Amino acid sequence: MVGIGGGIFLAPLLHLTNWNTPKKIAATASVFILVNSIAGLIGQYSNPDFNIDWQLTSILLITVFIGGQIGSRLSATILKPMQLKKATAILIAFVSIRILVKHLFT
Numbered sequence: 001m002v003g004i005g006g007g008i009f010l011a012p013l014l015h016l017t018n019w020n021t022p023k024k025i026a027a028t029a030s031v032f033i034l035v036n037s038i039a040g041l042i043g044q045y046s047n048p049d050f051n052i053d054w055q056l057t058s059i060l061l062i063t064v065f066i067g068g069q070i071g072s073r074l075s076a077t078i079l080k081p082m083q084l085k086k087a088t089a090i091l092i093a094f095v096s097i098r099i100l101v102k103h104l105f106t
Helices: 007-016 022-045 054-078 081-104
Strands: none
Touching (some): 007 022
């Protein structure tokens, strides 16, 4: 509906319902995003015109791996639960503003 997978909306909903600790919520949202992304790739692959830019894909895979490692280590050792909530809120605000700008000015 809004052009993103929906994982960005899952974490705040889980926070609002006090589902579990922020670390477990972040992990759950990450798994949801992974499964959603794999489903999207399968859908794209079924398109006969689908073509992969391997250079860009390689760069993105390396970047995501490095970012995941940094995020995992930060959340396990440095960040407190409230800081994780604030980081999630900032990310959601950024994505929301980006979606609004995209739809209002294009």
